[in-house]
Amino acid sequence: MGSRLKEDERNERAIRNLLKLPENRRCINCNSLGPQYVCTSFWTFVCTTCSGIQ
Template sequence: MANNQRKEVEKNEKIIRGLLKLSPNRRCINCNSLGPQYVCTSFQTFVCTTCSGVHREFTHRIKSVSMAKFTSDEVAALKEGGNECARKIFFKDWNPQRYPLPDCR
């Protein structure tokens, strides 16, 4: 791997880890469990291990934060997206009194 490529990979990894530390991204978008370690690039969200498996079953693209290499385009999409943005889109009509969020089970 060329030095420039290595630097870009390291830069992208640092950005992803920084995004993971943001409050909205500290919990899985789907089940609200702490410490998601995967990214669903189909929706630009952070998800836990269990939910990553469910997303894979629906053929959504999943990447491990610690094991995968992210492209600059994927990083840019995650910066624009993330769990807070996804909640505004996908959970805008959610009524937690009527339908509580699922848990990690």
């Protein structure tokens, strides 16, 4: 269980570092600031609103 926690922390740190890049600071769909979700179909960051659009 400890290794799983370390892996989760490593993944979270990687995502936070990716969000710091200028091209990832805005939602890929609507261009709003501060996307909080990763779209794994396209490997992009999207905002809360766009994360619910199908």
